[in-house]
Amino acid sequence: MTHEPAQERRAATVTPYEDGPLLLRGDFEIVTPDGEHIDAGRPTVALCRCGRSRIKPFCDGTHKLIGFRAPADRQPTRPDPSDAEQL
Template identity: 50%
Template sequence: MSDVTITPRKNGPYRVEGPIKLVDPEGNAFTVNEPVIFLCRCGHSGNKPFCDGTHKTIGFQADTKAPTTAATE
């Protein structure tokens, strides 16, 4: 079981909770001092990879749901 939980928020960012290490493409670590961070999912943040709230002003729409399995016999 993972200690990290990633939750796509409705019409918003990825909420990431748990002990994480976030690095750039060269492997340099971002300073993450919070137990929960929000990563941009809309692609319009001015502070990528973090969400800066821009998704609200651009009307970003995404309601990601995990697939559920129907009970079958």
């Protein structure tokens, strides 16, 4: 959820939404590594975080089809024991 105090402190904020994209708000610009402008088209954008969007760098909802999981907060650095098989 948005935390207004952080938005007041910073020109722009990035908010991870649980199992979903990163929302980018505020005074930002999206550019290619060469500095080319990428039109965000709106004041608040959703950036793909599952890697499967077909309109990267923006989110197109595909994360819901692939069961993408990610927390809204910082992921714990120590892997969960239940992840052991995948590591």
